[in-house]
Amino acid sequence: MKTPLIDLVAESAEPLMILAVDASEDLAQLRRRCPQAEIHxxxxxEEIAAHTEIGRLGIHAHVLDWRRAPLPFAEETFDRILAPFAIESAYEPYDTLMALNRALKETGTLxxxxxxxxxxxxxxxxxxxxFPVRGDRHLYAKPEVVRLLNDTLYKEIEFYAGEQDDDSAAGEAWIRAGFANVSSxxxxxxxxxxxxxxxAAAANLKLFFSYEVRRETARLLHRIEFGIAPEESAAALRTLCAREGIFRVYLEDFAAEVCVHETRIRPVLDALFPKN
Known part of the structure; x- marks a missing residue:
């Protein structure tokens, strides 16, 4: 049984920003899945970058060894990054994953x-x-990958079987030898x-308002939460909500994400948005 990585990338008609790292085999399908995206x-x-198919697909090609050279993009540029086997082929996996993280928007996905x-x-x-693979590649077990992704600030890490044996009994000898077989x-x-x-919850919150608005909202909520000039802070929050169009449900969800003592914020929310 085999599921290609590109199958995880959902179709979208939005004008997304997408980066494909050493993923030339997936570019045609990526374009079909995201026809309005700007793909880099x-x-x-060089021969891959110069291939006529790249131009026909409207993809911007960049020739560099990403394992050695920094990516030529500003921080928070991409909505999605497709990077097959980047973890195992990177010379410095931690640095590579951090660089990809910085290239993602706050709501982005690797x-x-x-x-x-x-x-x-x-x-x-x-x-x-x-040793079953080339010496310039790393092999990992799932706990190591989880730790590496956690250390490089990724959230909501999901695993899916890519290539899997049809015969579930193939690993029985290793199970008898004491090896765990969680999730096959x-x-x-x-x-x-x-x-x-x-x-997902934080990503939804980040879609509505700019970083500056969210930062100021968090600052005022924390001041109210810890009793720092609470009346002045509540008044400033009221002004901010009126100016930026912040609504009650958003502010409730935002407080749930950023506040330790969420119940301390409730009276202020009730005053800001009286319930009929």
Whole structure:
């Protein structure tokens, strides 16, 4: 059973900003899924960048070895980044994931994948004294990948089986030897990853108002929460809500995300938005 990474990327008619890193095989399908997107493709190979198909698809090609050179984009440029096997092929995985994180918008998502070191054929090769992939690549188990993504500030990390054996009994010998097989890990050759820069709840909040408005809202809520000039802060919050069109449901959800003592904010919300 095989599911390609590109299948995780939802279709969209929005004018998204998308970055594809060493994903030349997926560019045509990516364009079909996101026809209005501005797509940038990074590749170390000039012949790929110069291919007529790239121009026909309306994709901006950038020739550089992304494992060595910094990405030529401003921070918070992209809604989506498609980077197959970036974790295992990067020279410095932590630095690479941080660079991709910085290139994502606050509501952006990274799509990547990796070869599973706990796949039964990989384990058998290691047991027999051979290394099943090139020496310039890293092999990971799922807990290591989770830790790496957490350390590089990704949220809501989701795993999907990419390439998986049809025969669920293929890993039974390893199970008998004491190996855990959660989510059929022993029979999964590749894992696909969807990692968001923000949680779904936080991402929804970030869609409505600018960073500056959200920062000021958080500052005033924290002042009210901890009793710092509460009347003055409540008045300033009222002015901000009126000027920017902040509504009660949004402010309630925002307070739930940023405040430790949410109940302290309730009286202020009731005063700002009286319920009929």
């Amino acid at each position: 493709a990074v590749t170390p190979y 799509y990547t994948c990796y070869t599973n070191i706990r796949y039964h054929r990989v384990l058998a090769a290691l047991r027999d004294g051979t 890990d022993l029979t999964t050759r590749t894992w696909l990853i969807r990692a968001a820069r923000s949680t």
